[in-house]
Amino acid sequence: MVVATEVPLLLRAARGEILDRPPVWMMRQAGRYMKAYRDLRAKYPSFRERSENPDIAIEISLQPFHAFHPDGVILFSDILTPLPGVGIPFDIIESRGPIIDPPIRTQEQINQLHPLDPEASLPFIKTILRTLRQEVGNKATVLGFVGAPWTLAAYAIEGKSSKDYTVIKGMAFSEPAMLHSFLGKLADAIATYVRYQIDCGAQVVQMFDSWAGQLSPIDYETFALPYQQRVVSQVKATHPDTPLILYISGSAGILERMAQSGVDIVSLDWTVDMAEARKRLGPNVGVQGNLDPCALFGSHDFIRARMEDIVQKAGNRGHILNLGHGVLASTPEDNVRFFFETAKQMRRS
Template sequence: MAGSTQIPYLLRAARGEVLDRPPVWMMRQAGRYMKAYRDLRDKYPSFRDRSEIAEIAIEISLQPWKAFQPDGVILFSDILTPLPAIGIPFDIIESKGPIIDPPIRSQEQIDQIHPLEVEKLPFIREILQALRQEVGNEAAVLGFVGAPWTLAAYAIEGKSSKNYSIIKGMAFSEPAMLHQFLGKIADSIAAYVCYQIDNGAQVVQMFDSWAGQLSPQDYETFALPYQQQVVRQVKATHPDTPLILYISGSAGVLERMAQSGVDIVSVDWTVDMAEARQRLGSQMKVQGNMDPGALFGSKDFIRDRILDNIRKAGNQGHIFNLGHGVLPGTPEDNVRFFFETAKQADKLLAVHA
């Protein structure tokens, strides 16, 4: 184990300490933009093999750690990973993404969904324990889960969707059935978060990726109460583990995200960071939010964007990240530069003041 007794830097930010620079990691930092990952993908073409065979998932999770030393190392997995453990099988097709067949469309199917059987997810325990062992206190180990609305959207649509017409149809014509489904998923996701924490996750990020597709009033009806249900259940037994909520396209529901009970709101890049902090209030900690597309720019451009973001966020309660996952095709050298620059932000800001 990395021999150091200090508190991981990312956890210090999550506790609200005033820091010289923000901790930095990247959503999807393990993945297709890295040559090491693509080489491994050629060897193991099935995504589920890569994410569910512990030794492969451990290796993938650690690729960015070895290359860039981020302040957070996140479990390589998928938000759909726990679904088979509640009775919903899925597959991931390389070019098409996740497929759930048959999709969940009837009361009878919802009745058959059972509480999470964590014994069906032993690889999650193995991966998280190995990551903690490997990084010690040099970085925080992050777990992650999908939020109820987003998991329900996948399960009901049967695949990724552009307009979410099937789940919205159910929401607006058979709401009682959908609420029952969301409640069952929320209970299982809460159990899954606790399982990750018990096995080494020091922070857990909940992705409600598709909740940004809801109007504010529907967000309050179909997404927020179930985020709150997950957070409430986790905090009952693990009150000190910081929870992060991320939504893609969240500008319209930013203040409502803060009502979920999470400790940190992860902001996408469509909101100016200074405005996000103002809207969320000084007590709410934030993560984000540089446009991943900025990493296709020149190094001067990348540096200026990083410093602008960090300056706007201030020196307390900020974890620096992208506003979404790093994009395939992003030059690895620019990712390296992103981490190096963020880690020297205090010195660079003094020069560029």
Template structure:
């Protein structure tokens, strides 16, 4: 197969180059709304097996590519994947989510953590990304992704999902020095992981700080933003030309601060009007998003109307069309198809 050398559309937009339409992909575009994924899950019930067995992860990553031809193909993985590589083990239980048998609660545990060696602890990532790169052959942009430090620390300290984050916030307010050391260690590991993904073929990398939206703006500035900046700074030192995206759910209160992280693109959730987000982030920041995933349960006319509205508000440059969160379970596949076909039919 001859390798295509033309820069794919999403990568062009992410770099700030002129494009003739907004590129489009969806967060969680591979997953439980697709029958082919549910069938595969029956065969491989363990999430970690699905995400850490290269052959399975490649197949899942390519399911939406085969079905809809999005402008971005994101590897099927999990934000927690690198944690065992620094000494924090976990399991993912179907319907319960991640569980940490020994949550991080002491300085001694933090001191025992080691640097990430992705070649050693994450060899499947190279296989996944290199194979995906070969398969899509620059007809689409290959996306990698990682969790951001606050969110990974929150999972590791809480020991599971949380509704109020009381344990990590208790540490933040009672033992801030210990938490800062932990966040810095995670930031160093994540920077190594981002660079590894890029070296393995990722053309754009998205950082998910899923739980940072539950911080007050003051605490976001103290415990989330500096460590986002630490990751971005280290990555940009070695890979200055790879665009980075930052996504936070529930980010309306910290949108401007997201723009201070050093990333190239801020992914906007659906609780903010896109025109307002553009105004708040300023003309130099590129944006991604931000259609409510619930719209995909509506009529095709509604889906088309919302796409046109969002694209009009985002303007004709520096915008990657996406949802404001991941595709919801139960979303009709024909509505996802309508979303992609409408988006790919646009012209600036």
């Protein structure tokens, strides 16, 4: 029986407690690899309807919780969700991904943006998060998430997903003042959004700066890190006890810089060894990760061995077991189940 005052395991890990097993969840754990999600997607083909209709989003968020009992339940949403609230409309097309038209290319467009009022523009977030907290109770930690300023700026300036980021990098290198003004407005809006998610029930919030791994270290320090710090400092000023996680894909070269953002936990991709990451980050920064998502296409013995390697190298303080990126759409659902079951049986040596 769960005691009403018991603190969920993932939240305890995020706060740096010593634990005998790692809490576990998966990025993109609510999504296309699950038949239940695909069935719902067929009924509601619009991604924005699925993520912004509270009843649907709650059901999707809870699908992996009911199926696999992870230690974390994350809000089903998108990193672009708050953009219309500042004056940047977007759409998500199933075969093409996010589309922002017109993209942000001028100072005049940036000047026309306005502060985020989440109560007015994002009321569904409150309904979703409050309901998740009620449904999950203390059996799991409810996670919120946001996009970081650089990544949101990249989507808004490129107008879509990109392979080379030439438009935003061109702006960064030729018109840096304009980009900095945009990043500042986004950082303030994201900080407001994080605080809103916490007030609505999120117990931990993960910030995705997915595209910051495409920056050189000097450009990361110029265009990404200061705005991560701006978000974190504003959130910590009002919500100092809520753990924050930062994830960047392709981040092995900038781990130490990620720690400078002020977050409590750095989420690792699979391109860095867990023990090496621990040494580089130091004892005061927690870690999350970092199984290669493709490992879930291996045998159960292979998956278990890779998980055991990560868990033993991570140690018993401040580690959340996760993938190094989102679970892939073609992943066998039974292997996802095995991942969670195995994690629950693990004990630190």
